[in-house]
Amino acid sequence: KQEVTQIPAALSVPEGENLVLNCSFTDSAIYNLQWFRQDPGKGLTSLLLIQSSQREQTSGRLNASLDKSSGRSTLYIAASQPGDSATYLCAVRSHDMRFGAGTRLTVKP
Amino acid sequence: GAVVSQHPSWVICKSGTSVKIECRSLDFQATTMFWYRQFPKQSLMLMATSNEGSKATYEQGVEKDKFLINHASLTLSTLTVTSAHPEDSSFYICSARDSRASEGYYEQYFGPGTRLTVT
Numbered sequence: 275k276q277e278v279t280q281i282p283a284a285l286s287v288p289e290g291e292n293l294v295l296n297c298s299f300t301d302s303a304i305y306n307l308q309w310f311r312q313d314p315g316k317g318l319t320s321l322l323l324i325q326s327s328q329r330e331q332t333s334g335r336l337n338a339s340l341d342k343s344s345g346r347s348t349l350y351i352a353a354s355q356p357g358d359s360a361t362y363l364c365a366v367r368s369h370d371m372r373f374g375a376g377t378r379l380t381v382k383p
Numbered sequence: 384g385a386v387v388s389q390h391p392s393w394v395i396c397k398s399g400t401s402v403k404i405e406c407r408s409l410d411f412q413a414t415t416m417f418w419y420r421q422f423p424k425q426s427l428m429l430m431a432t433s434n435e436g437s438k439a440t441y442e443q444g445v446e447k448d449k450f451l452i453n454h455a456s457l458t459l460s461t462l463t464v465t466s467a468h469p470e471d472s473s474f475y476i477c478s479a480r481d482s483r484a485s486e487g488y489y490e491q492y493f494g495p496g497t498r499l500t501v502t
Contacts, residue, residue, distance in 0.1 A: 305487040317476060317495035318427075325488055363426060371417070371478075371491055373426045 276301045278366050280374035287354055288382050295349040295377045297364030302342050309338050309349050310363040312376070318363065322349070354381045385411050387479050389494035396467055396501055403463045404497045406477030412457035413479035417491065418450075421474040433460050457482065467501040474498050 277300040287293050297307070306325045310318040322331045322338040324347070330339040337350040351358060361376040386409040396402045406416060415434050419427040431447075433439040433454035441447045451463040460479075464471055475498075478491040 306490075308490070310493075315474075315498070318493045320490070320493070323490050365427075367487070367491075370429055370432065372429070375426045 276304075276366060276368050276372045278364060278372050278374040280362075280364055280377050282377060283375065284378040284380075286380040286382065289354060289356060291354050291381075292350070292352050293354055293379070295351070295362050295364075295379070297347040297349070297366075297374055299345045299347075299366045299372075301368055302345050303368055304342060305367045307338075307340055307347050307367070308365045308371075309336075309347075310365060312361045312363055314361075321362075351379075354379075356381050356383050385479075385481060385490075385492040387413075387477065387492045387494040389475075389477055389497050391497060392495065393498040394500070396499070398468055398501055399466055401463055401465045402467060402499060403461055404475055404477075404499075406460045406462070406479070406494055408458045408479045408481075408492070411479075411492075412482045413460075414457065414482035415480040416454055416460040417478040417480075418452060418460075418462050419476045419478065421476060421496075427476060430462075464499065467499070469501045472499055472501045 279298045281296045308323045309321045324331050324340045335352040340347045358381050361378045363376045364374040388407045390405045418430045421427045430445045431439045431441045433452045435454050439452040454460040476496040477494045
């Protein structure tokens with residue numbers, strides 16, 4: 275059964291800092307991996323989707339990488355802003371989609 | 384982009400009653416829909432997968448007689464929480480797969496969630 279782990283569980287940084295969120299998964303036989311943002315009490319906002327044949331995807335200040343063989347993905351956020359404060363979820367699709375527990379990010383002004 | 388809606392966005396019900404949550408794909412047909420549950424400060428847990436016109440597949444530990452799922456059309460799936468109890472209070476999120484998408488490599492589109500509070 276696929277297990278998805280996200281480290282760290284929580285992260286607090288000053289505004290402007292670049293940061294990396296980590297995601298690892300146990301079964302490398304995946305179709306794709308997706309990063310989401312979730313604000314408190316709200317639903318999911320899809321940030322980036324990486325297919326298994328891809329190594330990275332970029333959208334604005336966000337860059338996600340995928341190393342399928344080692345079972346790892348990172349989400350890089352450049353020049354963080356207070357509006358980036360949210361919980362970031364990593365989800366992996368193999369037989370179905372499984373989520374990590376998330377990283378709760380706080381960007382302090 | 385593909386849009387998935389849920390109704391209601393929040394609901395309060397009394398213990399012992401049943402409540403129905405609707406999930407609709409607005410601009411695409413969804414062969415498969417998924418129901419997730421999220422408890423406070425926890426991640427999403429898959430409850431069941433439903434395919435249009437057939438019975439849902441439930442994850443281990445999810446009571447199929449308590450959480451009734453109906454996927455009667457390609458744009459609508461419903462989750463009915465029967466005889467609700469306070470421990471069923473949670474955030475329920477549905478997700479849908481575009482029926483035209485490639486097997487396995489498709490993107491799941493998520494609804495905004497429904498917050499259920501059972502008193």
